[in-house]
Amino acid sequence: MHEVDMTKCLLLAMEDWKRRHSPAVPRVGTVHLLVGAFTCVEPDQLVFTWKAAVQNTWLAGAELAIEPVALVGRCVACNATYQPSAEEAYRSPCCQHPMEEIVSGRELKIRSVDYSLEGCSLEPASPSLSPCC
Ligand SMILES: [Zn+2]
Incomplete structure (x- = not known):
């Protein structure tokens, strides 16, 4: 829930x-x-x-x-940003590094x-x- x-x-x-608008509603x-x-x-x-x-x-x-807002991760190995996917276990496509940093x-x-x-x-x-x- x-x-x-x-x-x-x-x-x-x-x-x-x-x-903050009080007394107006x-x-x-x-x-x-x-x-x-x-x-x-x-x-x-x-x-x-x-x-x-x-x-x-x-x-x-x-x-x-x-x-x-789309999920964007940053690869901590090479600094590239990527769109992690659950199928890839959120690993970076460049280095196969586990997702450690979320940009958005x-x-x-x-x-x-x-x-x-x-x-x-x-x-x-x-x-x-x-x-x-
Ligand atoms: Zn990388």
């Missing part, structure tokens, strides 16, 4: 973000998420748990848009949020979001 924990974590991050359209291939998060499952979790909350109706693919963070603020004209500039976990 990894996705359930991820969703809780996301909701906490969104709650934090909402507080942002109306969220879409939350754009970067999800690395090596996070073991199933995007469909995450969207499913998200939809269930936001029902009857201030985030009701907010969509989750998932942008996948472990991301799980909120990239941006599409939202609007209604009924508030004193709103400061839009905030930047910190990573979810």
